Amino acid sequence: MTEADGTAGMSKFIRRLVRVRIWLGERLRFNELQATLLWAAIIGFLGAWTSIAFKEATEWLHHLFTGFHQTEIASFKSMPTWRRLLIPTIGGLLAGLTLLFRTRFKAQANSTDYMEAVVVGDGNLSVRVSLVKSVSAWFSGASGASIGREGPLVQLSSLVASVLGRWLKFPLARKRQLVACGAAAGIASAYHAPIAGAFFVAEIVLGSVAMEAFGPLVISSVIATLTIRAHEGDAAILEGGEAFTLHSNAELLPYVGLGIACGLATPMFLSLMKGGERAFSLLKAPVWVKLALGGLIVGAITVFRPEVVGNGRELVIDVLTKPWAWQALAVVLICKLLATAATFGSGAVGGVFTPTLFAGAAFGYLFGIAMCSLFPAWGMEPGAFGLIGMGAFLAAATGAPVMAIIMIFELTLNYQILMPVMLASVVAYYICRSLKPETLYGEALKRKGAAAVAQHLATLKVGDLMTPDTGTLSPNATFGEVARAFLQSRHEFLHIVHDNRFLGVVSLHDIKPYLDQPELESLLIARDVMRDDFTRLQPDQTMNEALELFGQAEAERLPVTAITGELLGAVTKTDVLLFLAGKPKKQAVAA
Template identity: 35%
Template sequence: MALAVVVGAGAGAGSVVFRWCIKAFTQLFSGHADYAASPGADNPHAPWLGPYFVLLAPLIGGLLYGPLVNRFAKEARGHGVPEVMLAVAQRGGRISPKVAVVKTLASALTIGSGGSVGREGPIVQIGSALGSTLGRVTKMTEGRLKLLVACGAAGGIAATFNAPLAGVFFAMELILDTFSAEAFGATVLASVTASVIGRAAFGDVAFLHLPDFHVDHLAQYGLFAVLGVVAAVAGVGFSRFLYLIEDACDWAWRGPEWLRPAVGGLALGLVLLALPEMYGVGYPVLQKATEGGYAIGFLLLLLVGKMLATSLTIGIGGSGGVFAPSLFIGAMLGSVYGTGVHHLLPQSAGAVGAYALVGMGAVFAGASQAPITAVVILFELTGEYSIILPLMLAIVLATAVSRLLSHDTVYTLKLRRRGVDLEGPARGAPIGAQHVGAVMEPLPSPLPASTTLADAAELLSLSGHGALPVLDDGGHYLGVITAQAVAEALAEQPEDAPTLAGQLAEPPAPITADQPLAQALHALLSAAGTGVPVLDHKQGKPVGWLSHQSALRAVHAAA
């Protein structure tokens, strides 16, 4: 807990330095504190160039951060969060301390010179690197080291966006992928500590200032629900487009990697010249869109422009996050949708800005499939509670539709394209790489669903497994019945107790024969009894049995 506070303080201080660097480089390259607030203006440092300075800014920035990243920390390239997720899932939480310094400079240079990316990915990677370094210096166990990495991520988010709760849930939902009392307590301490430092430096104000919104008509909930579905498509589409452009950049570039950001910066400069609102993070443009400051046609142009500018920035080797761009895209989509329904249903549609706010959270949820983080972070970024119900509705629907459309998120897709599965074994690791079909045991004799509980109890005691599969009269798999469930049922009052095995059968998390053992271990550990059925991946019928003993034998043999 003491180390969590130290990591939080380090992440808070790191966020202050990072934001100062972004401001300094933006001022240096554009002559403005935030060029997106004055799109198309001249650079006072080079007034003779007029607005054409945006052609040179990304090129010069790329010449500075390209060699820096290529020489000292290649993992600082890109949006950062996938690298942290990989470090926690398969590398024991180990992140090089160089990443904190290189990521700070590279991301600040990328954003300051016009890169259309966010700052949440970099600060997550910076804070996580600090947590990992401190954990290794103090010789923490692997579990505690991973927790300190999550503390660094939570502290970075909390201090940068003045969102302490969002930092906690971001760390647990996306980085740790688990919820526990210990993880919650440690990340809260880190988040609170970082927030105190951030508020001392930046003030205790909401990140975005929005007018009050109210749901005045019940029909609006239906409109918000439709927006959630549309936003899911936009979130998944943004993820796919991001990596499509990155593939195109990989295909087109044949020179040294250190020069790629500079040459690619010329293409980015053309986008900025045509649409200067894309310069940097773009929060002033987002703010104006939520206030109804743009026409529908220009909002659509901003939406497409942000997808292109962000994808191009990442594709040429820039360093920055995709959270802020997803909010930007969501705000534009929500504003277009809100304006449209306001024209169609002027009496019941409500304020356009409410749709922009909901669109922000829903597109992020569609891209990240992290609904809790999306709800909390939108609430804290805006300080707007009156829209919480439609926000929750749209975000949950966006997450559900996104999971139907894609197994991967904007973060995990980057890793899967490299051949990395976070739920499987680390690449090259012999332990856990075997398929379940190669290590499973023969399937115990299934129980018919019509078996009485007394007979089921006797058969379970003879089986030695503590659990048996259950089939209905047609031979279809229903689930598993455990000795504990039977004992509890027989101990109940006779009039309330189930009488047949089929009534107590519950399907555990499915494990298939072609699944890697490391992936199946998660389901095995959470199952009752001493094992679970292994299913045929085509027909879903039980074909074998994976027990704790068989899994341990396979791991021992591989070791």
């Protein structure tokens, strides 16, 4: 073998680059989990701009519908009766007609909802179906439908993550995690709440707060929130929270009572939402008729109480910042619940997160008026009960008390609110769970077959997470070819294959001693520095077995081979950890 054969291309510059590559590998130890954090940050940024674009498009369409550059409530108050009836009906009609396109793509869709994509575990969202649903939500939201805007924001942000995962050809576990990051970015963008956005996905969707899965959610949420605040400002969404002050510990007792009341009232709220669905399911009519009817009902209610239009954010702020007579607030609460039940039941695309916040704020305010009448000397404010009621109602309705507590804190940026909202939320959660209602998102997950999917996930093996290994070398590869291969790869081990049979690996650190010995470079080939006793996985092994072997090998990536020794692909430790961390403990053990 000549020196030209052995060191082709091994100039001083190439040798210097290899030394830098080894130095970085020894000190930075950049693995797949760190790469996932980087992609989570990118998804947070892209998800935030997707949310900004959707919000501005909704405002533009609202102006087109109403002719007013005002908030939804102000616009409807300025319109005559016939337009209050007509605009929500037309919006519902257009939203329903848009959904007709979904049936054309149904057979081609892997998943049509971000929760389904995360729970199913494939991380694939149908682009066309997601866009159809978002356009439908666009028509509903701009025309005053009484439904939350977080649904399309989360859907679009998750879609961006899913497309990115497919484009980069990420394995199953990482695509699933990226979609979860997109969902967290969507929630964070909607409410300027990075911690609550991460906990929303961790508690409700993933059912786990394991750090391997939770860390990327936090990164995505924080980046999304920073992007949104740079565009919209960094003020608290609920400025009324700044006025909250806990005067004495005795005030905590009424807040505990509020938690009990919210725990008892939440099942009725959930039953009303499901009742709306059941009522519209009895109507044997096309989806566009149902959505138009839902819009007409909302329009009819706005004739008397125009405050019910929109997702309820304006109403929440009004409840927390303005004095209300209990009779007026009770009427608005009832009308808003009926409008939300009609919109939600008709099949409109969106969420009920913000309407739930309003229900909690109004219920808490009414409870606060009663407490202030009973204990006038305590100096309590009904608005404070409205704040605490939001957290308690949200905790009971979603079954995610930690998320609810953090959400209220982030919405108000008031530290003093933490103790009372913690007490009320936990009490409301346990009271509501004792009555065993279906949670706000439990029914959605059940409809998407979460139980069957969990059983399917428990049977997945190493082969299901495997990706093709394109970074292989021949055992006769020259030292120069090995060095250049490491410059092109981010991995610290390259697999040596002959006739598609796995022989061993070459470590980045094993070639380091030969960089200063040019006379040996001309003689060395990959087989000379190969490790032939390297740990390998089998495609039928469980995830827990794979994790145990990763611990023994202390490697970030292991080859997957058939019994005959054929190299089938590779699996990273990060993918196994994300897979196990993305499920509740019982499912992970079953895997």
